[in-house]
Amino acid sequence: MSRLLEGFVEAFQLIIALDPALLQIVFLSLRVSILAIIISTLLGVPLGTLLGLKPERKTRFVNKIIFTFMGMPPVVAGLVIYLFLSRQGPLGVLGLLYTPTAMIIAQVFLSFPIVTGLTMVGIRAKGSEVEEIARSLGAGSALAAWTVVRELRIAILGAIITGFSRVVAEVGAVMIVGGNIAGHTRVMTTAIVLETRRGNFELAIGLGIVLLMLSFIVNSVLYNIQRGGE
Amino acid sequence: MLVELTDIRKKYDKEVLKVDKLLFQKGLIYGIIGPSGAGKSTLLRIINLLTPFNSGTYQFMGRPLPSNGQERLKLQRKMALVFQKTLLFKDSVWNNVAYGLKARGFSRSEITQRVGELLEQVGLQELAFRRADTLSGGEAQRIAIARAVAFEPHLLLLDEPTANLDPGNIELIEKMIRQLNRTKSITVVMVTHNVFQAHRIAQEVIFIHEGRIVESGPTEQIFEEPLDPRTKAFVEGRMIY
Numbered sequence A: 001m002s003r004l005l006e007g008f009v010e011a012f013q014l015i016i017a018l019d020p021a022l023l024q025i026v027f028l029s030l031r032v033s034i035l036a037i038i039i040s041t042l043l044g045v046p047l048g049t050l051l052g053l054k055p056e057r058k059t060r061f062v063n064k065i066i067f068t069f070m071g072m073p074p075v076v077a078g079l080v081i082y083l084f085l086s087r088q089g090p091l092g093v094l095g096l097l098y099t100p101t102a103m104i105i106a107q108v109f110l111s112f113p114i115v116t117g118l119t120m121v122g123i124r125a126k127g128s129e130v131e132e133i134a135r136s137l138g139a140g141s142a143l144a145a146w147t148v149v150r151e152l153r154i155a156i157l158g159a160i161i162t163g164f165s166r167v168v169a170e171v172g173a174v175m176i177v178g179g180n181i182a183g184h185t186r187v188m189t190t191a192i193v194l195e196t197r198r199g200n201f202e203l204a205i206g207l208g209i210v211l212l213m214l215s216f217i218v219n220s221v222l223y224n225i226q227r228g229g230e
Numbered sequence B: 001m002l003v004e005l006t007d008i009r010k011k012y013d014k015e016v017l018k019v020d021k022l023l024f025q026k027g028l029i030y031g032i033i034g035p036s037g038a039g040k041s042t043l044l045r046i047i048n049l050l051t052p053f054n055s056g057t058y059q060f061m062g063r064p065l066p067s068n069g070q071e072r073l074k075l076q077r078k079m080a081l082v083f084q085k086t087l088l089f090k091d092s093v094w095n096n097v098a099y100g101l102k103a104r105g106f107s108r109s110e111i112t113q114r115v116g117e118l119l120e121q122v123g124l125q126e127l128a129f130r131r132a133d134t135l136s137g138g139e140a141q142r143i144a145i146a147r148a149v150a151f152e153p154h155l156l157l158l159d160e161p162t163a164n165l166d167p168g169n170i171e172l173i174e175k176m177i178r179q180l181n182r183t184k185s186i187t188v189v190m191v192t193h194n195v196f197q198a199h200r201i202a203q204e205v206i207f208i209h210e211g212r213i214v215e216s217g218p219t220e221q222i223f224e225e226p227l228d229p230r231t232k233a234f235v236e237g238r239m240i241y
């Protein structure tokens, strides 16, 4: 019990003192996950919009694939990317394994289906109606699609934030393709695993608190936007 | 002739529209009446090129429907449709009214001028910077019409523009429609459940039943001396459906 309490006290000290080791890990985590979600957004929002505007019966097969990938276990995603990037793999020559780039690729692989799928679901509810109104007012296809995205921005933002929450909190994929190398590919979740195993609870708890705060901030922002937007 | 439809057929699971001949002359106000499910909205969507039809010919100002997408868009830009279920964009009232003008590449100064004029016309200038989704039903409907006529279409298609509104708003909107028709010579095709409204506002009435045009003609004729017993039953409010 006292050990746990001690861990908490020290964890808070680390956070308040802006401990460089802790900060370095937090920043790498954010860099990897934010870049991954930006790429997933750039690919997934247009694709999800396109699919969401099609009648459901025409996209049934694609839906099933996307929904399957949305629920993919991170370790499986990690394994797939590992096989591609390992020295014998098809992309082995790039030498990306155990780099932050590999972790970004793995997280894109995890978040792209989420952003695409949730965007599609959000668009499907009201998208065709908005598209028709836009076209009835003289919008060409590009402007009509943009109007749909703007009109359903809350749902799309929800898709993006859900994708971000998922990747920033996952361990399996980044562990496999990043290798948890100190100062290079160690992110919050993998550091927590390691430090817990070593019995260094203060850093593990400190990182856990940062992750929780991050989740709180992200979800509060989402909640406020959704309330404000309705 | 502004619009000429010949042998137009539209099928979903079953055939919902079968129009042998339908003509809209420039400058008139048409009222389309008929029971629920008759195909009135479908007809407006076909005219507005939002819904493709299965067969038949469509002519706008004597010209056949272009197959080229860019040309179709040009044609579509000569019309506007106000939907049965109005949806204003989640944006300011001003931006809603400006939408069609921006889509057509009007200049900034022209947009400012036209939007200002229109908001004044519908008596809602003080709401210019309100979020459109906070308007009342009557205000929203007036803005929806303003948005549709901002770019002065040749043809204005209205689908139940006064459903669920109070008498005051109904009067306001009917006045607006007449004024647009008179001052800008916009041809109006208005779908309405309300036969009295058709009587008040339309010069020509078209009665649709089960996807077919049962009868059409000058308003007085349709109301005073309908040829078809179904038309008579409908305008007298005796049609059971």
Ligand SMILES: Nc1ncnc2c1ncn2[C@@H]1O[C@H](COP(=O)(O)OP(=O)(O)OP(=O)(O)O)[C@@H](O)[C@H]1O
Pocket (backbone or CB within 6 Å): B012, B013, B016, B034, B035, B036, B037, B038, B039, B040, B041, B042, B043, B084
């Ligand atoms: N997208 C669609 N898919 C399948 N059936 C449709 C579709 N749109 C309309 N229909 C059917 O076509 C018929 C005509 O519908 P439409 O909306 O044109 O009727 P309406 O005359 O406007 O009725 P109301 O007065 O209730 O608005 C109805 O039977 C309707 O169910």
Ligand SMILES: [Mg+2]
Pocket (backbone or CB within 6 Å): B040, B041, B042, B084, B159
């Ligand atoms: Mg209808």
